[in-house]
Amino acid sequence: MVEHAHPGYSAKKALVQKRLRRIEGQIRGLQRMVDDDRYCIDILEQVAAATRALQSVALVLLDEHMAHCLSDAVRNGGDEATAKLTEASAAIARLVRS
Amino acid sequence: MVEHAHPGYSAKKALVQKRLRRIEGQIRGLQRMVDDDRYCIDILEQVAAATRALQSVALVLLDEHMAHCLSDAVRNGGDEATAKLTEASAAIARLVRS
Amino acid sequence: MVEHAHPGYSAKKALVQKRLRRIEGQIRGLQRMVDDDRYCIDILEQVAAATRALQSVALVLLDEHMAHCLSDAVRNGGDEATAKLTEASAAIARLVRS
Amino acid sequence: MVEHAHPGYSAKKALVQKRLRRIEGQIRGLQRMVDDDRYCIDILEQVAAATRALQSVALVLLDEHMAHCLSDAVRNGGDEATAKLTEASAAIARLVRS
Numbered sequence: 001m002v003e004h005a006h007p008g009y010s011a012k013k014a015l016v017q018k019r020l021r022r023i024e025g026q027i028r029g030l031q032r033m034v035d036d037d038r039y040c041i042d043i044l045e046q047v048a049a050a051t052r053a054l055q056s057v058a059l060v061l062l063d064e065h066m067a068h069c070l071s072d073a074v075r076n077g078g079d080e081a082t083a084k085l086t087e088a089s090a091a092i093a094r095l096v097r098s
Numbered sequence: 099m100v101e102h103a104h105p106g107y108s109a110k111k112a113l114v115q116k117r118l119r120r121i122e123g124q125i126r127g128l129q130r131m132v133d134d135d136r137y138c139i140d141i142l143e144q145v146a147a148a149t150r151a152l153q154s155v156a157l158v159l160l161d162e163h164m165a166h167c168l169s170d171a172v173r174n175g176g177d178e179a180t181a182k183l184t185e186a187s188a189a190i191a192r193l194v195r196s
Numbered sequence: 197m198v199e200h201a202h203p204g205y206s207a208k209k210a211l212v213q214k215r216l217r218r219i220e221g222q223i224r225g226l227q228r229m230v231d232d233d234r235y236c237i238d239i240l241e242q243v244a245a246a247t248r249a250l251q252s253v254a255l256v257l258l259d260e261h262m263a264h265c266l267s268d269a270v271r272n273g274g275d276e277a278t279a280k281l282t283e284a285s286a287a288i289a290r291l292v293r294s
Numbered sequence: 295m296v297e298h299a300h301p302g303y304s305a306k307k308a309l310v311q312k313r314l315r316r317i318e319g320q321i322r323g324l325q326r327m328v329d330d331d332r333y334c335i336d337i338l339e340q341v342a343a344a345t346r347a348l349q350s351v352a353l354v355l356l357d358e359h360m361a362h363c364l365s366d367a368v369r370n371g372g373d374e375a376t377a378k379l380t381e382a383s384a385a386i387a388r389l390v391r392s
Contacts, residue, residue, distance in 0.1 A: 006135070007135050007136065007137055007138050008138045009132070009138055009141075010135070013132060016132055017129060017132055017133075020125060020128050020129045020132065021129065023125050024122060024125045024126060024129070027118055027121050027122045027125055028122060030118050031115060031118045031119065031122070034107070034111060034114055034115055034118065035115075037104070037105050037108070038105065039105060039167075040105050040106045040107055040159050040160075040162065040163035040167060041163065041185055041186070041189050043107075043159055044156055044159055044160060044163070044189045044192070044193070045189070045192065047152055047155060047156045047159070047193075048156070048192040048193055048196040050152055051149055051152045051153065051156070051196045052196050054145055054148055054149045054152065055149065055196075055390055055391065057145060058142055058145045058146070058149070058390070059383070059386065059387050059390065061138050061141055061142055061145070062138075062142060062383070062386060063379075063383045064138065065138035065139065065142070066364075066379055066382065066383065067379050069137075069138060070360075070368075071368045071375070071379070074364075074365045074368045074369060075368060075369060075371075077369075081365070085357075085360055085361050085365070087139055088139070088360065089353070089356070089357045089360065091139050091142045091143070092353065092356060092386055092389075093353050094142070094143065094146040095142070095145075095146055095386075095390050096349055096352070096353065096389050096390055097293070097349065098146040098149045098150050098153075153292055153293065156292070157285070157288065157289050157292065160285070160288060161281070161285045164266075164281055164284065164285065165281050168262075168270075169270045169277070169281070172266075172267045172270045172271060173270060173271060173273075175271075179267070183259075183262055183263050183267070186262065187255070187258070187259045187262065190255065190258060190288055190291075191255050193288075193292050194251055194254070194255065194291050194292055195251065195391070202331070203331050203332065203333055203334050204334045205328070205334055205337075206331070209328060212328055213325060213328055213329075216321055216324050216325045216328065217325065219321050220318060220321045220322060220325070223314060223317050223318045223321055224318060226314050227311060227314045227315065227318070230303070230307060230310055230311055230314065231311070233300065233301050233304070234301065235301055235363075236301050236302045236303055236355050236356075236358065236359035236363060237359065237381055237382070237385050239303075239355055240352055240355055240356060240359070240385045240388070240389070241385070241388065243348055243351060243352045243355070243389075244352070244388040244389055244392040246348055247345055247348045247349065247352070247392045248392050250341055250344055250345045250348065251345065251392075253341060254338055254341045254342070254345070257334050257337055257338055257341070258334075258338060260334065261334035261335065261338070265333075265334060283335055284335070287335050287338045287339070290338070290339065290342040291338070291341075291342055294342040294345045294346050294349075
């Protein structure tokens with residue numbers, strides 16, 4: 001995998017960071033709920049909310065990746081286009097199955 | 099929803115907290131990756147890993163809930179048993195769909 | 197795994213069969229769409245609908261299993277209760293991860 | 295949504311149809327299991343297998359869509375490229391959430 005000076009999500013960096021900080025807050029909230037012996041089902045509800053929030057971040061990152069990194073590679077064509085399409089497919093498969 | 103003096107996950111509290119702290123670390127790791135302009139696909143891989151870790155915590159909590167809270171209610175019978183079964187079903191549906 | 201004269205879903209058998217026949221119709225509809233060279237995204241939308249329909253059937257079966265087979269085992273107690281709880285947990289984990 | 299004379303999955307049409315027929319067989323197998331009063335957990339295992347098979351078909355269709363329809367649109371550029379990227383993102387979101 002290559003490091004990029006400007007990754008696909010550059011324009012959405014603030015949004016992604018804001019959402020990740022909110023998810024970090026949700027995870028710390030879960031630790032407090034467990035500390036306080038809160039009811040299992042209430043905790044499970046918050047775990048499901050944090051899982052959905054993580055999936056939303058993944059979808060933002062994937063959109064930006066497709067609109068920038070993948071689109072650039074496709075326009076340049078050749079082996080790099082093929083490699084980037086294969087890589088994106090694998091990332092999508094991981095998301096669908098996780 | 100009721101607060102319980104001893105929730106279903108009491109015997110697994112240390113394990114659940116350890117896993118939640120590790121997930122918190124994964125979320126902070128994601129923030130550092132975004133700060134460092136790391137490649138989208140590498141970040142997506144870590145998001146998928148954190149999502150799976152959250153699902154594992156959910157499954158531990160659900161197992162303990164079924165083995166304790168739900169089983170107690172079923173043994174006591176009556177409306178409380180029915181209510182707890184409905185509640186567990188809704189929690190499982192949220193997990194399956196999240 | 198044991199065969200039961202009266203499985204947990206006995207009271208919902210007609211509903212489950214109706215839903216499975218509808219899903220079979222969805223899958224045949226997908227084959228016609230592919231035969232007719234329909235647009236990828238339209239087919240994907242129908243695949244997602246069929247997947248959700250299958251998950252709904254799974255949740256009905258699981259609810260009935262918990263309300264009957266699992267509850268019976270829990271009331272009887274002993275090793276059978278423990279075995280049925282472990283088995284239900286594994287089934288839920290498969291659903292959450294599929 | 296537009297109909298295409300040659301959809302993205304043209305080269306994989308036989309494979310997709312073969313997998314859909316196999317899934318149709320799995321769904322009919324599920325109906326027989328219910329008819330035969332087979333054990334809930336065994337049926338749930340087959341429902342999970344059919345769900346995973348549907349997700350695999352979705353991933354094949356999505357790969358072909360990205361490698362053909364989406365890549366063509368990206369190379370042509372303009373509004374059509376933007377529209378196809380938005381459409382693909384929505385399809386991926388439906389898969390991740392289903």
